[in-house]
Amino acid sequence: MSATGAATADEGTEGRSTTGQALRRLVQGDLSSVRVVLGLIVIAIIFQVQEERFLSAQNLTNLMLQITTIGLISVGIVYVLLLGEIDLSVGAVSGLSAAVMAVLSVNHGWNAYLAIAAAVAVGAGIGFLQGSLFSRFVVPSFVVTLAGLLAWEGALLQVLGKTGSLNINDPKITGLANTFYSDTVGWIFAAAIIAAYGAVLVLGYRKRVSAGLADGGPLPLVVRFVFLSALVIAAVAILNSDRGVPLAVMILLGFVVGMEYVAKRTTFGRHVFAVGGNAEAARRAGIRVNAVRVAVFTISGSMAAIGGVMAASRLFAVNQNSGGNELLLLAIAGPVIAGTSLFGGRGSVWTALLGALVIGSISNGMDLLSLSSAVKLMVTGGVLLLAVLVDAVARQQRQTSGRV
Amino acid sequence: MAADGTPLLELEGISKRFGPVQALDRVDFAVSAGEVVGLVGDNGAGKSTLVKAIAGINPPDDGAVRFEGREVRISRPQDATELGIATVYQDLALCDNLDVVSNLFLGREQVSAGPGQVSRQLDEVKMEHETADLLSNLAVTIPSLRSEVGTLSGGQRQQVAVARSLLGDPKVVMLDEPTAALGVPQTKQVLELIRRLRERNLGVVVISHNLADVFAIADRVFVLRLGRAAGEFRAEEATEEQVVAAITGVGDGRDKGERAGEEERA
Numbered sequence: 001m002s003a004t005g006a007a008t009a010d011e012g013t014e015g016r017s018t019t020g021q022a023l024r025r026l027v028q029g030d031l032s033s034v035r036v037v038l039g040l041i042v043i044a045i046i047f048q049v050q051e052e053r054f055l056s057a058q059n060l061t062n063l064m065l066q067i068t069t070i071g072l073i074s075v076g077i078v079y080v081l082l083l084g085e086i087d088l089s090v091g092a093v094s095g096l097s098a099a100v101m102a103v104l105s106v107n108h109g110w111n112a113y114l115a116i117a118a119a120v121a122v123g124a125g126i127g128f129l130q131g132s133l134f135s136r137f138v139v140p141s142f143v144v145t146l147a148g149l150l151a152w153e154g155a156l157l158q159v160l161g162k163t164g165s166l167n168i169n170d171p172k173i174t175g176l177a178n179t180f181y182s183d184t185v186g187w188i189f190a191a192a193i194i195a196a197y198g199a200v201l202v203l204g205y206r207k208r209v210s211a212g213l214a215d216g217g218p219l220p221l222v223v224r225f226v227f228l229s230a231l232v233i234a235a236v237a238i239l240n241s242d243r244g245v246p247l248a249v250m251i252l253l254g255f256v257v258g259m260e261y262v263a264k265r266t267t268f269g270r271h272v273f274a275v276g277g278n279a280e281a282a283r284r285a286g287i288r289v290n291a292v293r294v295a296v297f298t299i300s301g302s303m304a305a306i307g308g309v310m311a312a313s314r315l316f317a318v319n320q321n322s323g324g325n326e327l328l329l330l331a332i333a334g335p336v337i338a339g340t341s342l343f344g345g346r347g348s349v350w351t352a353l354l355g356a357l358v359i360g361s362i363s364n365g366m367d368l369l370s371l372s373s374a375v376k377l378m379v380t381g382g383v384l385l386l387a388v389l390v391d392a393v394a395r396q397q398r399q400t401s402g403r404v
Numbered sequence: 405m406a407a408d409g410t411p412l413l414e415l416e417g418i419s420k421r422f423g424p425v426q427a428l429d430r431v432d433f434a435v436s437a438g439e440v441v442g443l444v445g446d447n448g449a450g451k452s453t454l455v456k457a458i459a460g461i462n463p464p465d466d467g468a469v470r471f472e473g474r475e476v477r478i479s480r481p482q483d484a485t486e487l488g489i490a491t492v493y494q495d496l497a498l499c500d501n502l503d504v505v506s507n508l509f510l511g512r513e514q515v516s517a518g519p520g521q522v523s524r525q526l527d528e529v530k531m532e533h534e535t536a537d538l539l540s541n542l543a544v545t546i547p548s549l550r551s552e553v554g555t556l557s558g559g560q561r562q563q564v565a566v567a568r569s570l571l572g573d574p575k576v577v578m579l580d581e582p583t584a585a586l587g588v589p590q591t592k593q594v595l596e597l598i599r600r601l602r603e604r605n606l607g608v609v610v611i612s613h614n615l616a617d618v619f620a621i622a623d624r625v626f627v628l629r630l631g632r633a634a635g636e637f638r639a640e641e642a643t644e645e646q647v648v649a650a651i652t653g654v655g656d657g658r659d660k661g662e663r664a665g666e667e668e669r670a
Binding site for chain 2: 207211265270277280281282344
């Protein structure tokens with residue numbers, strides 16, 4: 001079900017209603033997340049030892065702001081990866097969409113929200129187009145989106161015109177990445193998140209109990225609830241001791257939670273997993289496979305645009321480099337590092353956030369240590385390679401131990 | 405031939421041609437409720453073509469199909485499904501990355517109102533409940549309904565695929581090589597499951613290469629050879645030798661040329 005990664009250790013689980021099994025399922029289901037969290041802790045220790053500013057409230061707040069763009073783009077990438085496809089155009093699309101927003105806002109005086117909506121529409125339209133080409137003509141998504149990568153980068157230069165950069169001055173746009181809430185509002189957010197999570201757990205558990213399906217008692221749920229509450233309280237406390245909870249982080253969290261809900265709790269999400277797992281089986285089950293594919297690429301383009309808007313807001317500008325450099329590869333690397341499979345059908349939207357945290361921490365820490373980009377790129381590449389190898393090994397294990 | 409009155413599904417004079425190959429030649433075939441028919445024949449005898457014709461994947465060129473005594477046309481897979489004919493193909497068409505419940509309800513997920521009643525979300529509890537009911541009715545034991553199908557054994561996967569075909573409440577179930585590549589105990593489980601389908605008064609068509617399995621399970625054995633009906637036996641009265649003779653056409657002088665021709669086609 002959830003991000004299993006290397007977790008499917010054996011199939012010898014017996015009996016549907018033992019506490020041991022429920023605990024085991026909890027562990028198995030979250031194992032790849034646990035792996036990533038352990039990785040994060042190791043990264044934090046390494047950098048903290050060498051540079052004591054790393055875990056300061058100010059730096060952690062900066063880190064959260066730095067990962068919002070990658071995280072938002074990765075949310076869309078997770079959906080594409082769940083299909084077992086790839087979208088190489090997301091970086092260019094994020095740049096182009098942001099440029100469209102900037103031109104409409106700065107040169108044409110559009111209302112900020114309309115300009116943002118136009119940017120998202122551009123991203124969605126591009127995703128729809130690429131998804132349609134991919135599914136209609138059965139061209140590898142790799143090639144379609146590689147063509148897109150080049151074309152949309154050209155379009156970005158075209159839209160920006162001769163000056164090659166535009167400064168954004170509308171406070172509604174720049175406020176997206178530069179708004180911080182007061183301590184009180186931060187704690188209200190924390191209380192709301194904890195209450196909502198508790199309600200979801202309690203309602204879900206009561207429904208299972210009344211249907212006679214409760215297995216293993218409420219202990220795993222309590223553990224999860226306590227863990228998440230502690231995490232939320234710690235996060236808000238840290239953010240409050242610097243500038244406060246940033247709006248950008250709430251936006252990222254909102255998209256991660258919302259899109260995770262779509263992936264795991266809706267029919268559409270189930271169909272995405274099915275197409276990624278076995279497209280032929282999905283087709284025979286009556287799922288409109290091509291419609292699912294087009295929808296996923298539309299989501300990917302839209303999330304790229306939203307990420308681009310956030311990047312522009314943070315930079316107060318759009319320029320020819322927007323959406324360029326290693327943004328694309330980091331946005332794809334993040335979810336893979338955190339356990340979403342490149343082979344399709346396995347993963348969760350949480351990996352967008354976790355992966356962005358891993359990549360962001362490494363990059364942020366190396367910046368603090370003033371390492372050269374040469375070292376930064378090589379280290380990031382090494383981490384990505386390691387993640388892909390873990391994914392591949394997990395897949396091989398599933399294949400050898402999976403069937404009797 | 406029918407056990408009781410009108411057969412559930414009756415085919416008359418079914419022919420199907422692929423280019424120069426006459427895959428089916430005026431075949432009459434029937435299955436009744438509560439009856440298991442074993443469909444046997446050599447490679448290329450037309451077993452799969454016949455099943456695909458009934459399932460609406462390759463509609464026949466010629467011939468009549470009657471379902472519950474009514475003349476029907478099956479030209480698309482949906483037609484067969486709507487009539488109540490379910491097919492479990494050899495590749496099972498399961499999503500290995502999804503759990504048992506998700507696979508069973510794939511393409512017909514149950515939904516309930518989501519948060520704030522604004523959207524509809526998967527009703528996992530209802531689906532799991534119905535899955536548990538269905539599987540226990542069929543006496544199928546799966547360690548956990550939430551385990552990924554890819555981690556199940558071949559026999560369990562076959563049983564999940566059969567159980568899935570029952571969700572649409574079919575009247576006829578066709579199984580393509582359900583015991584191929586299964587070990588002895590798993591084969592036994594699957595044969596048990598087929599017996600329970602018969603107890604549910606379904607008409608069951610089982611394609612198999614394994615005559616021992618066919619004799620263990622079938623009420624009637626229907627032999628195809630080179631696209632033609634080559635014999636029909638009541639399982640309790642026939643011997644394996646008789647069926648093998650019908651499959652291979654041994655003892656029938658004119659067949660030698662045809663056999664050579666068939667091998668060329670293959």
